[in-house]
Amino acid sequence: MKTKIKNLLATATLCCIFLATLPTEAQIVDNENKLSLTLSDGTQVTLYGQASSLSDRKTKNYYYLPVSLRLGERPDKTKEFLFLKYITDKKESEGGIGGALLHMLMEWGLTPEQQKEVEQILANGQQGAPKKSVLKGALDVKPDGDKSLRIISATLTDEKLAPSVVQSLNAPVLPGAKVAVASNLSPNGAQLLAATFEKTRSITDLSIEMGFKYTTRIPAAKGRVIVNWSQIQKHIERDYAQYKETRKKKSRGGLFGAIGDALFGKKTEVTSRSYDEVRSVIDTMVEKEYIKVDFDENIADDRVTKIREAFFDFFLQKMTESGDSDNLAPPTKKEKEAMPNIKYGKKYTYNRKFFESSFKKKTEIYYLNYRLAVEKPFTITANLASWYDAVKNNKKCVGSVYLNDPFFEHRDINLILDLEAKEMFDKEVNYVTVNVRKKRKSGNDFQDSRTIDIEYLKNNGLKATINYARGDDKNSDVYEYKSQWSLKGGNIYPEDPEWIKGDWQGITLEPPVVPRTIEFESDLEELSAMGIVRATLQLRYYKFGKETQTNIPLTVSKGEPLIEKMIFTDRDTRGYAYQLVLTHKERGKMVLDWDAKVNDDYVYATIPQELKDEDPDYLEKVIKAGEAILKPGADGQVSKAAGILEKFKDVIKVVKTD
Incomplete structure (x- = not known):
């Protein structure tokens, strides 16, 4: 028995249960009681x-499917749509920008006039x-998939033409609920x-598609479906054995080669399958009676066909995972027959976990002796x-603007690291942080900061930049900054830095x-002659x-008369x-008197004459001083x-700067 599978895209869950066991609050409609109104x-x-x-009795209470997709409205009836073109006087190379903002809110549902x-x-x-x-309202629906709101536009899907596109992911499930699409377009x-909006056209380059699922009841019939998984597995494994030597070079052929690729893998990435390819595999399973459908032959109406199709909707949903196609190819004839509302084809991959x-x-046996509640796509x-056309002459919705307001001007504050400081990184300096602030007469004060460390120097060089927006400030030449250094040993200096007035020529750190x-x-x-x-x-x-304090030791036995050491x-x-x-x-340690050096980094170990002459009083003094040496801290x-x-x-001349 060859079964025509009519609905691959139905991601509905087949509920083979008595209708009486459905939750009382569930909104189930009768698939046989359908009206199409114009x-x-x-x-x-x-x-x-x-x-x-x-009961199969048809009621007079009706629910409508999602309809009348349209722009949202504000309370004053203004459409919630914005298309704003913008440009600056400066060229792009000088920091100028140009392009357009597109933003719109959408909703569905009968308008009050349509509902009446x-x-x-x-x-x-x-x-x-x-x-x-009686019209009872909108039918309960839920989003079809993780991305049930789809933008169909060659412009908005091109990253160069539309660098930024933001959208709601799911279609709204309630009439009047709104979703958004926004984009920042390049020039x-x-x-x-x-051009597609404003020039002569039959259609613009922007369509919106919303996908939903709704639950409908299929009438009862007596039957069963037997799925022989042993036979299916046997044929897949036999096909795998036949092609295992060449599978790294090409996809498997044969009846179940596509499924074999999905289950056993191959060197190249498994490509997705079309609706017709997946449908062909299932039809062949039925032909070979891997899947066998039996119904009571006494039934003389089309209920058997509908229940059979509902089961295979369920089976195909379990067997595959569907998603949007990479290209906007139109659906095939069979796909249109299965899903009349589909606008573009889908892609499918086999569900490996399901087969395993x-x-x-x-x-596996499925008994189809009951009414079925099936989810269908729409x-x-x-x-x-x-x-x-309803918004193009509304200045609130469509317009253009020149971005030449001084309010939006920016200036760069350049932070330049001293060359001497560069040499100190990793030796003494961990990083330096510069905070900049600009007090404004109105609004919040501007504040920003930059941190320069060894990685920043490697990647960016000696200069960092903070960009300052002028705003309403007339005195844009005055700002303040303070810097704080992190040095080896966990030192932060200064602990509480003061604000310093800066200028636009830059800050040398x-x-x-x-x-x-x-x-x-x-x-x-x-x-050596003196025993030292x-x-x-x-x-x-x-x-x-x-x-x-820093110590520089010179050991006689090493034979090095000159030692160098860097201090900070x-x-x-x-x-x-x-x-x-x-x-x-x-005699042990002998400590001589302290002395000072100014602008001189060379020290010669001059031995006092008293020590050479071994003056008793002097020896006693220097030895006692050696006994009192205090060690500094770890840092x-x-x-x-x-x-x-x-x-x-007074000798070292500490200079205190304000």
């Missing part, structure tokens, strides 16, 4: 009668309606779409040509510390406003203090009690 304005309205419980006319037709028994019929896209789980069942489509390379040299023979095994240069300097001192200081710590192989910072830089303040 209103005076040409609108075609499809209605279904409410299904009777446990339908009610009169039903009450009067016109156009095939039983007399005294070429704006001109192209406007079904193979385990061996044989679409409505409208083109903007039918709406645009100088780190609060500068590098100094200290050279420490000694006469190794002299030290190590000379250590202790440095004290201001770093981030705090006294910090506050930018606003001109020197540092130092002392020598001499380690004697017998080199010195406590206030151990600080000595205040003594050399």
